[in-house]
Amino acid sequence: GAGVSQSPSNKVTEKGKDVELRCDPISGHTALYWYRQSLGQGLEFLIYFQGNSAPDKSGLPSDRFSAERTGGSVSTLTIQRTQQEDSAVYLCASSLRTTEQYFGPGTRLTVT
Amino acid sequence: AQSVTQPDIHITVSEGASLELRCNYSYGATPYLFWYVQSPGQGLQLLLKYFSGDTLVQGIKGFEAEFKRSQSSFNLRKPSVHWSDAAEYFCAVGAMDSNYQLIWGAGTKLIIKP
Numbered sequence: 489g490a491g492v493s494q495s496p497s498n499k500v501t502e503k504g505k506d507v508e509l510r511c512d513p514i515s516g517h518t519a520l521y522w523y524r525q526s527l528g529q530g531l532e533f534l535i536y537f538q539g540n541s542a543p544d545k546s547g548l549p550s551d552r553f554s555a556e557r558t559g560g561s562v563s564t565l566t567i568q569r570t571q572q573e574d575s576a577v578y579l580c581a582s583s584l585r586t587t588e589q590y591f592g593p594g595t596r597l598t599v600t
Numbered sequence: 601a602q603s604v605t606q607p608d609i610h611i612t613v614s615e616g617a618s619l620e621l622r623c624n625y626s627y628g629a630t631p632y633l634f635w636y637v638q639s640p641g642q643g644l645q646l647l648l649k650y651f652s653g654d655t656l657v658q659g660i661k662g663f664e665a666e667f668k669r670s671q672s673s674f675n676l677r678k679p680s681v682h683w684s685d686a687a688e689y690f691c692a693v694g695a696m697d698s699n700y701q702l703i704w705g706a707g708t709k710l711i712i713k714p
Contacts, residue, residue, distance in 0.1 A: 588649060591643035592643050
């Protein structure tokens, strides 16, 4: 079956612009995660959605970052007024209760 | 505090040689343990996982890992590496009572010498 998909695969934007990153999780997966991976670094947790519960936003680095998940499926991560330090690969993962996360290929964001 | 430590940032191994990547964790609950691999420019792929039972688990691509509770370790091994194993490897730990979230290690980059 289809895995986790993310779009766009690459995004170049100017400093100060807003960007939206999309994640399509595996069908039926109730949990969805966003991570950020800076060059040569590990994974930085951003936000977690589980079913209809309120999301865990504890990893969002600033109020410029927000995410929503519509209909328990597709999720959009929005970064407002992008800064150069936002440049990174943004990874999305989904899972079905067992903590085993399935990852998408990521979106590489470059802020110039 | 909950944490996962991968002590080696880089490891270089000759093709055909054996490999062991270290992972130590600090976790209050009974852990679920994972190893993921990230090839250059790719997302993360699950190599293997430990939930319970046999402490030696087999994964894909010929990898295995052993859970040692007394040492709080979950080291990844492969008897003979191939050039295609060059990648970054991440250890992660979670538990059912952590709302299924994972704590991630910083990763170990594996370099294969021809």
